[in-house]
Amino acid sequence: MKKVYVIGTGMTKFGKLEKTGRELAIEAANDAILESGINVRDIEATYVSNAFGIGEEQLHMGPIINGSLGIPEIPSLSIESACSGGSAAFNQAYIALSGGYYDAALVVGYEKLSMNRTPENTKYFAMASDYWYEGMNGVTFPGLYALMASAHMNRYGTTEEMLGSVSIKNHMNGSYNSKAHLQKAIDMDTYLKSPVVASPLKLYDACPFSDGAAAIVLVNEDFNIDRPEKIEVLASARAGSMATLQDREELTGIPGARIATEKALKVSGLELKDITFVEVHDCFTIAEIMALEDIGFFPRGEGGRASLDGLTQFDGKLPVNSSGGLKAKGHPISATGIAQIVEIHDQMLYKVDSHRQVSDPHIGLTHNVGATGGSVSINIFKRSR
């Protein structure tokens, strides 16, 4: 397999934005190409992820992006994988480049949701569940994660304060991220008093509905680039779990995350202790705790305690979601998986605010989940000189 490198990134502000999905996607794509420094004509294919474009009555955005970049003749592929669409698109580009089919590719993820009312967005999100056996009974997306939180708290004694510590940390990191949706620190009292959405989960356990886009330019080793530091993709692994939550043996974790992690570690030849910082899929606070246990950074049932003890702060033993995570940075569905990679890249090049810069951004891992875990992506990156 050929080595693959991230050589340029672009990311719009995340939040409730005036711009259309089309404008956001093009802005991120253009910024990624400019940062990469390569000639746009060297891009051989574009991988575009979006989940709810139907809300803007616009699907098939790839040709529009390519046309606006002046490369309408190159192929594009549209990819949807619920909240993990961005990393699914990244994975497809990685496969094509590592196999040598293409030498340079553009990956774009974008979402535009803020023009919809909350009930519409709630309905769209529920469509990523198993409708007949979950959504029809009235469970919402927060409800599904609340069921997992309920099982986790019952089995392991995970507490509200443990969930709260995840939210507080991610809000603190997000307050130093100028592109984050929610740039506001919160305290435990604010967290505990926030309204319950689906018990045990409260408003401050949940990520916001965000608009936004992120893009990266990937090249393989055959593409001649000369720069002092490179961000190499050491592994890009995907796996799955039963779509229907109750059909999994365990409700307290996501099996696909464990499987994808095993694959990624095997391919990269790394052990977990080699990983120096991570971006994980914290659509709800419980999801970050389960992610850290699924990947294996902490034993089952101890992820909440680790968070409460500060081990996952940007200056802790294992920095988790230095970007603010989905919780504070925001969650423009299909942009999320790519935005996680943008954070890894920016941390490795010391381009982030010093209040959230991790001390050893040497080997980073991203964990991105589609729906309740039907799809999971794990990617590992290394800064090499």
Added chain:
Amino acid sequence: MMHSVRDYAPALKRGELLGYHCQSCGREWLTSLNVCPFCSSSKIEDVSLPKKGKILAYTFQNVVPEQLQSKAPYVIAVIELTDKSRIQARIEDYMPSMGNIIGREVGILRGDESGLVFRLS
């Protein structure tokens, strides 16, 4: 002949939980799948699942989908039926003063176009 996912809701209205039974390993489940999720056998047949079980996990939802606005707030639970198959359903007679209801026994109350409803027994 195995039932289609489309037959599930009409069966609910008759008060029947239409599921599947694996002739190879004997396990039962509700979700429409063409092979047994436990042993991958395709020798599966229709079965009426038991109407009693216990709660494995639950959430009290204050924010609910538009079509169920009139029933809010309500509890959604993952229930393990007596044959070990698992379902999700609303629990109708829950009161927040009851505290933790994990492990509590429940029975089917009704099923209709708004889904499956159980009650604490």
